[in-house]
Amino acid sequence: MRFAAPALALSILLAPVAVVAQDQALFDPAAVRAHVTFLADDTLDGRGSGTKGYTIAANYVASQFMGMGATPMGDPAQGSFFQQVPLREASLDGQPVLTVTGHGKSIRFDSTKQLLSGPNAAEAKQVVQAPLVFAGFGMDRPDLGLRDYDGLDVKGKIVVLLSGYPKGLNSELGAHLSADKACMAMQRGAIGILTIPTKADTARRPWERRVQMSGDPRSNWLQADGTPFLRAPGIRADATLNPEFAAQLFGAGKQSLAAVLAEADKAGGKPKGFALGMTAQLERNSTFRPYSSPNVVAMIPGSDPSVADEFVLMTAHLDHIGDHGKGEDKINNGAMDNAAGIATMLEVAKALAKDGKRPRRPILFAAVTNEEGGLLGSEYLARNPVTGKGKVVAVVNFDMPILTYRFTDVVAFGAENSTLGPVVAKAASQAGIQLSPDPLPEEGLFTRSDHYRFVQQGIPSVFLMTGHAGPGKQAFNDFLEKHYHQPSDDLKLPFDWVAGAKFAEVNYSIVRAIANEAELPRWYADSFFGKEFAPGAVKAVRPKP
Template structure:
């Protein structure tokens, strides 16, 4: 109440000043500005956020799979909300940017045959293909262990050096060597680089001419359990429509669990743990005896068009310069092969981020004077399929990268109360950290580094596509230090459940959630964008950032 009374008193004083014929002083303008931003800042509301999440994560929206009825409902909802806020279509006269997709769904009726044993889909392995063909496979393809499957000249590391893998199936460890050794001089130590991502490993195996690529899943270095592999890489897998049908990719790509891997290494006369140790010492590969792999993949292929959603609040004096906020609207959809619950509602991931776009947009819309620069909200499609929507946008930008000041990404917001700290993924990458630090300092909070550096989070959400084209990108959320004992207790209760629900059927809205931390994060993101929108400043990459290149 005291805060509201103070604001009211300041507002009266400002209004009185407006009636005076004298020009306002710099101090009066500053007070007026403070009132405006405070009112907008305070408009970001937990209850409103919850209501948006409930709609987006409802069964009616069916898990928001790209090119589904759930997409149609999501885009209609976003259009309605942003129109009401006064945000204009961001793509000419349209709120949509078409993203041509192809879905490839491998039949689960397959087995992977190695060493006289048939390994089962889902429980032992998940295999598919990126090639856009109805049927493909490998037969008697020799297995070769290629360590981490990395070719990185800047780290003087090439696991493929001196070996021809054409026609062979490479077996690869997840993450990169620095994770295994924790040596800060090896790659980036425990913090994952892009070389540790599964996407890179398939890409490099393809460049090397391999027939197949199989990644060994281990929960710690992958940063997620086997259930995520099973749920995320089975069913429809989306990619871009391409004239070459992705014929440059390996024929088959997939995962085996660690128990299968240990069995295969033993059959090859190798010790899995010893091989891992050797692979972490330096570039490494070894043939896996006379083991060969065979598998037939039969696909159902559909082409479709999904959409990115883009809405803009034009700037007052520099409308061609934009601050972009991103979140992915999509999730995993519905799996009708399941008994009982079939819907991956995606409440945390990422109805929270999509709802946050609306809340932050509303805060900007409530400013009595528009910012000098434009504010653009971009909800992208097919993030769960490999950041496809943001990659497509980066390759086909509606706003030129040279006119994009920064990207602020919101993905899977905090739902378990307030934190003392704000975790910045990729801390030290750019000067955006300084803007965020100033914003959270006003909240009595501090910024901290990535709480899970080994997970490579900075390479796993939509800001990555912006960083790849040189646009400074910020990705942060509430940290791990609870603000009080009650919050610590809530986290102890809900934390394990939330972890198990990642990419699971149980990622649904929960009345036990405490969205106060999400509100603080959104308020900080709003302030960062507000400060960027009124200053003639272009945040720079740090000298050590790989994206500066």
């Protein structure tokens, strides 16, 4: 299918580009700028998954792969770059209502000032009623010293949980466990979860901001039988409560909510759970819409036939959050998030395709769909691989590099978990860039981008972003506070296209080094993620400092 956009194409051709000194011919700031300019244009309406704008973006990426001579891998049997992901969208029909009764009173939560709840992916009309039990942070990992469910009977009940994880817990571990709370609650027999933001969470994301980001439909990818894939199918009810109003649930409990939140705000604080003596009923209606949206997948073959079935995978999400219809500027263009990541991936792929000496292993490139809806395209690709008898041995992911300053370091989330760490550090250093630790552990970024779906399949992975050294911290925080998931994430931002070319250069060095390694990447023997998701895999001994 062809889409004509002559005005857009002309704007790219005529856009003024500063003349800059080039460190090397492979990476051109103007090329990075051209990709971002096309993908972040209003014509694409914010690249919402399943929309015409996303389809235009997918065709653009496929045409770039085609032009560089890459092998189509979305559907290898059909010679197509597109791996169609079957999806179903669920939308709220009306405002959810939560009614809590007990201790001689009835409390009704029926507005977004009090309650936020999305649609249910499985049930169109839903009424879920059950007793309430407070279970602290909702962490159920005795092997890690986390025993929030000890002494609690939550079978057939709705658990009330604090957001996040105890202060002092390793950030990547905490992020993983936070993402796994629904599964832990389901395994204990709970049927619903009500979440109350902690003080730290509220400081980062005030309730008004949560309301602004709420109300969107939810999507799930469909399994072969046509049913939505649900990570915790036993959890039928879920909602987030405004702490200001949630305090009423604790009125006759062992502790007030104020005391619970104060304890949770201390280093190592782990509030104990207790029955709240109240019953909650959540009512909500949902409507469903099936659709599909493609991952765009290509390959640059390797040079060594002995490792032709060992693929290094680069991922970046192509979608953004689309047209929200709010305010004068209603299109969320996603220039930084993640047109910049896609531009990086395309330039790395082009450099590898042009390189006369290709790396040993083949390299896959996947522009994935519906990251914004819950890492859905990457999960579908991870569970429905396109490599035939081969396997993905490492993943490098790009998501929202901040390209408004000349960075001197990069952050490789997850690097400390496997032998990818030293490879990434050495390759970055050779490109004149240092590797820095996670600068935002409280954000739990390790579980919030596409590489994580491959980690869950036992594959060593890293997620690369520009670092916080020098002006980086201010630039990153400024973007998060003012532009993240806002219409202002567009080409009016002060992009430094030389930084974009440098980011592509650094990641070219990293990916090439991984693909040339003599040995396969290994999880370290003491890595939680290696033990959790690849228990039978051969592990490496962590080198001494």
